[in-house]
Amino acid sequence: MKFVCEKSALIKEIVIAQEIISSRHTVSVLSNIYLEAADNTLIIKASDASVTFHTKVPVSVVKEGRIMVKADTFLGILNTIPEGEIEFENTDVKMLIKPDFKKLSFKLNTMYTDQFPEFENPGDAVNFEMPLEDFKGMIKQTIFSVSDDQTRYFMNGVFFEKTDNKFVMVATDGRRMAYAEKDIAGIVSDFKGIIIPDKLLNLILKHSSDEGNITVAIMENAIFVNFGSLYFSSKLIEGQFPNYRRVIPEDFLYKFTVNRKEILDAFRHVALLIEKKNKRVLFNLAKDSMSIITDDTETGMAEEEVGCKYDGEETQIAFNYEYIEDPFKIMTEEEVCFYFSEANKAVTVKPVPESYFFHVLMPMQL
Secondary structure, three states: OEEEEEHHHHHHHHHHHHHHOOHHHOOOHHHEEEEEEEOOEEEEEEEOOOEEEEEEEEOEEEEOEEEEEEHHHHHHHHHHOOOOEEEEEEEOOEEEEEEOOOOOOEEEEEEOHHHOOOOOOOOOOEEEEEEHHHHHHHHHOOHHHOOOOHHHHHHOEEEEEEEOOEEEEEEEOOOEEEEEEEEOOOOOOOOOOEEEEHHHHHHHHHHOOOOOEEEEEEOOOEEEEEEOOEEEEEEOOOOOOOOHHHHOOOOOOEEEEEEHHHHHHHHHHHHHHOOOOOOEEEEEEEOOEEEEEEOOOOOOOOEEEEOOEEOOOOEEEEEEHHHHHHHHHHOOOOEEEEEEOOOOOOEEEEEEOOOOEEEEEOOEOO
């Protein structure tokens, strides 16, 4: 195998391939990247047994062939070479890597590709397209609520379903829930709700633009996505996702509206005195005023008054401040409204004006 290409045309895809590969496969075939040169195209593949990635890069192929190379070493070599044209030539079990513009060369050990796993094909799976901007927006508004509790594996991803004429994404860790929905453009076949691992969703967020569409194909145990020249697939998380509809409050007695940036600033100011273990802050509500107060600990306590639109009775509600900070950092709206009935019951948080997403938070014990 022999091919020539610009470093800039190759390194982005190798970075993604390296991200796919799990550290637990350091001594297995899955610690390698698959490279195949043919028809002036280089095919790149990587897998960690759960998530797969493949793409095609235009190159000048002198001699066709396919090999596997150690991912981290290959990427390390590319990172040391300046921008420009690089020649890659594989003979037997060695790959010669040589930039045309510098007296520098590397010989990297390679492996035959017969042990590299075959990638599944979506075939006639449920298939649809939607704007990348919409799909990414739904991910951003939900992914931070995914649980990291491995004993509750069915909450270790984002639930995705088609309901009526909308796509819905939901994530929860048992104490908070994030919900996002987008209208469906065109006809999409029905499919059973699925749980998508957050690793795949983070890859989409990191490596896609807001331009164009994403193609999604859903099988019983896997999901396939494609945007631009990048193709990913992932095994789905098995198990029964909680009935999220049951935890969405239908009625409320009170509401208060706050400035999103003002709340974030207040959290930043009092952060030093927030108890690190329970991360609790108190919202003291009175007519058109609110104070954010930390617990009184051995270190001390902090309090800051912020603007608030509220016309109910005096109330105190305790929150894990991260459960408010996480969605507030993603939102772009200036104001946010909290809807509640009692200090110890679920609180719904929505942007002003209302948008395609909202969040449900369980208060902490006072």
